[in-house]
Amino acid sequence: MHELGIVINIVEQIEDFAKKNSLTKIDKLVLEIGELSSVVPKYIEDVYPMAVEQTMLQDTTLQIIIVPARVLCKDCHTVFNDITNKCCPKCNGHNLKLVRGQEFNIKEIVAY
Amino acid sequence: MEKYRVIEIQRNVYAKNDEEAAKVREKTREENVFLLNLMSSPGSGKTTTLVQTITRMKEDFKIGIIEADIDSDVDANTISKTGAKVIQLHTGGMCHLDASMTSQGLDTLETNGLDLVVLENVGNLVCPASFDTGASKNAMILSVPEGDDKPLKYPKMFRIVDALIINKIDALDYFDFDIEAVKERAKALNPNIEIFPISARTGEGVQAWCDWLGKQIKTWNGA
Ligand SMILES: Nc1nc2c(ncn2[C@@H]2O[C@H](COP(=O)(O)OP(=O)(O)O)[C@@H](O)[C@H]2O)c(=O)[nH]1
Numbered sequence: 001m002h003e004l005g006i007v008i009n010i011v012e013q014i015e016d017f018a019k020k021n022s023l024t025k026i027d028k029l030v031l032e033i034g035e036l037s038s039v040v041p042k043y044i045e046d047v048y049p050m051a052v053e054q055t056m057l058q059d060t061t062l063q064i065i066i067v068p069a070r071v072l073c074k075d076c077h078t079v080f081n082d083i084t085n086k087c088c089p090k091c092n093g094h095n096l097k098l099v100r101g102q103e104f105n106i107k108e109i110v111a112y
Numbered sequence: 113m114e115k116y117r118v119i120e121i122q123r124n125v126y127a128k129n130d131e132e133a134a135k136v137r138e139k140t141r142e143e144n145v146f147l148l149n150l151m152s153s154p155g156s157g158k159t160t161t162l163v164q165t166i167t168r169m170k171e172d173f174k175i176g177i178i179e180a181d182i183d184s185d186v187d188a189n190t191i192s193k194t195g196a197k198v199i200q201l202h203t204g205g206m207c208h209l210d211a212s213m214t215s216q217g218l219d220t221l222e223t224n225g226l227d228l229v230v231l232e233n234v235g236n237l238v239c240p241a242s243f244d245t246g247a248s249k250n251a252m253i254l255s256v257p258e259g260d261d262k263p264l265k266y267p268k269m270f271r272i273v274d275a276l277i278i279n280k281i282d283a284l285d286y287f288d289f290d291i292e293a294v295k296e297r298a299k300a301l302n303p304n305i306e307i308f309p310i311s312a313r314t315g316e317g318v319q320a321w322c323d324w325l326g327k328q329i330k331t332w333n334g335a
């Protein structure tokens with residue numbers, strides 16, 4: 001189970017950030033998780049209360065924004081969402097590149 | 113309430129680990145220690161391959177091993193019989209090693225004077241692919257019984273490694289495993305990947321792997 005370790009790490013990063021920016025209270029944490037990243041949003045939500053216990057983030061809410069995958073055809077520059085396609089829906093080309101959907105970012109916090 | 117504000121961070125979650133990994137790389141570079149991160153599913157033959165590798169390379173290189181695989185006190189024992197320096201990391205059920213754990217492992221092993229350190233990562237093809245350990249090079253093992261469709265199922269791992277060892281080729285006759293298909297799939301994901309079909313049981317193909325590794329160590333250590 002690596003989600004707990006990851007969330008603890010995120011909490012440490014936020015606490016560092018808060019110290020450096022003299023933030024005293026955090027209200028909300030927003031994460032961006034790509035559809036194709038190896039992270040399961042549900043597991044992140046499940047372990048969140050455990051990970052934030054007795055930290056600055058103890059009373060925060062967690063929001064997760066799922067980033068849908070996007071594939072670019074390098075031949076005709078079409079962008080499409082359906083990652084189950086093995087070729088470009090427009091020109092049938094195979095020269096495909098994943099341009100979105102693997103991210104795992106701390107997007108923002110709401111704080112003062 | 114109006115005092116609250118939204119603060120953009122836009123930071124990759126792995127960024128902190130990447131910073132730690134850069135430190136590990138800096139330190140091993142200074143000490144002339146080549147660090148190999150070896151990954152695979154459980155039972156693919158990491159330990160067996162290491163024993164073969166140490167046996168062939170110990171004349172030319174001073175070798176240390178960091179064992180991190182779950183339940184691998186046994187592995188540390190097996191390795192220590194080769195005469196290599198070995199320590200056991202207790203990862204507490206973690207499914208991957210990160211750069212700071214690797215750094216602790218290197219400190220415990222006391223790497224000064226070693227030429228090659230191998231990290232036997234936790235048996236898993238998913239999580240270790242996301243966590244840079246700070247290794248000089250990354251290698252993975254895929255064994256014949258696991259099937260030739262693994263590059264399709266775990267593309268990230270195949271993308272990030274420098275070398276792919278295909279182990280247990282002595283068992284090719286018993287499994288429906290298409291070696292050429294694996295090579296093709298791996299190359300499609302990672303055109304620069306080096307591929308070594310071996311049998312850690314019979315020793316077939318192991319020398320080619322050791323030759324490649326030896327060359328990487330010498331390049332890293334500036335010899
Ligand atoms: N037939 C065959 N078995 C192997 C080979 N390499 C390892 N094994 C066996 O596979 C099992 C797991 O090997 P081990 O090295 O412990 O895998 P690890 O969990 O990745 O370290 C052991 O029973 C080994 O004897 C090989 O090349 N051929």
Ligand SMILES: [Mg+2]
Pocket residue numbers: 158159160181184187232
């Ligand atoms: Mg092992």
Ligand SMILES: [Zn+2]
Pocket residue numbers: 073074075076077078088089090091092093
């Ligand atoms: Zn197209």
